[in-house]
Amino acid sequence: MESFLQDLTDEIHSIQSFCDQKRSQDSVDDHSLLDKSVKNCKDAQIVVETLVQSDLTLPLADSTMDRINNALSLYVQALLDQTYYNECKLLDQNFLVTNADDVVQSIVDELNKPFKLEEKLRTMYSAGKDIFSIEIKECLFWRCGALIYMFCHTIKNTKKNLNSPGNRILQLLKIGIAFLIRMLNIRKAPNSDDKDEDIVYNDEATFKLIKQGIYSDTHVLAYAYAGEMCYWHCYYFKDDAIQKEQITVSSNIGSQTCNNNNDEHLNRYSEISSNIILSKFNFRTNGLALLDQYLNVVNGPLKSYGWDSKKIEIMRNILQSQN
Known part of the structure; x- marks a missing residue:
């Protein structure tokens, strides 16, 4: 359990560091998304710190699991705001940035991290039920699939060849379809x-x-x-x-x-x-x-x-x- 809490702490710190860096660099931007993300990071970290002081002997008490779920939910909310900030930047530039497909893939990777944490917790705790709510899972799957759709749609509308040699559009299409089907x-x-x-x-x-x-x-x-x-x-x-x-x-x-x-x-x-x-x-x-x-x-x-x-x-x- 200690390793899980450390992984969660690392993810929270990573989001907070990113937001702090962007807030200091982008002085003219609306920082509301970043501010919300930082607040949720701080709240999540407070919950994690209380968990570190708790009895983490398996099987975990229901009250402990409730706090873990709370920390994970706050972390996911922080992640959703942080990645949405990145998505808005891409959309503002109409995906016309260097290696846009890599940026899209990076955001999808970030949105995939909660599932890896959930799986680690389920494995450790032998939980028979899902950790995240249906709404959170649907949101994560939707955000991944919709982002890939918007990217491919933009590439298509700019008359670029979706089937050009060496690009990853084919792979992204498959991944985007899979995410949306899973959401449905x-x-x-x-x-x-x-x-x-x-x-x-x-x-x-x-x-x-x-x-x-x-x-x-x-x-x-x-x-x-x-x-x-x-x-x-x-x-x-x-x-x-x-x-x-x-x-x-x-x-x-x-x-x-x-x-x-x-x-x-x-x-x-x-x-x-x-x-x-x-x-x-x-x-x-x-x-x-x-x-x-x-x-x-x-x-x-x-x-x-x-x-x-x-x-x-x-x-x-x-x-x-x-x-």
Whole structure:
């Protein structure tokens, strides 16, 4: 447990050092995100210091686990603010920075660190339940997938070749799809018409959305973004044999049986992509399923809420026409 707390302390100090450095360098910037991050770092460190003085003999007391969860939550909030600051910098520059793909990869690496800490704690504590809440996990997966989507979307719109030799766009597309699919599969939608007492809903339309795995606008966008990245993969990487492999797909997106591969970039994220190692991922089949789900929702329960479907329908028809 001491090694875990030391790792957590190191991560907290790393975030705080970064924020302090940026606050001193960027005098004209709005530092609200950095300020929030530093505050959460300080609060997390206070909790960690109380834990160091506690009885850490296994099995841990429930009160000790509660404090550990509190420290981790504060750390994650600090990390989310710090990485969002970096994302905003990239977006302000329209990703026109040297080695932008490396910067994107670095942010994704940072957002992956909480899962490594969680896994270490679960291994030490033999915890049978997740440490982080569903909302935190969804946020982390979404932030990774959405950032990769925005980067690839910007590259595409600047007329750059997504399939240029030596770049990592192909790997980033795969990772981005995996993150979004994992986000969409964290919650289990009800499997029948019976209204589960644990599900909070205000009307019949809301319950219909929940049954389709839609819990927020972010879930709707995740279907669109993941489907669009599958489309880009099929469009820009037509000669890639990966997209032609067969795969078993169940009714819910992402529940696939896939074989492992030796792709370093993908293997780094295997533990958080629900075993979606994309060596045999059918981008056309899954892209169609993702886009169809988006269209079903925006042309159904959300029809009167102004969601655009024209662009998605065009991509869906192109994928459908492919052999």
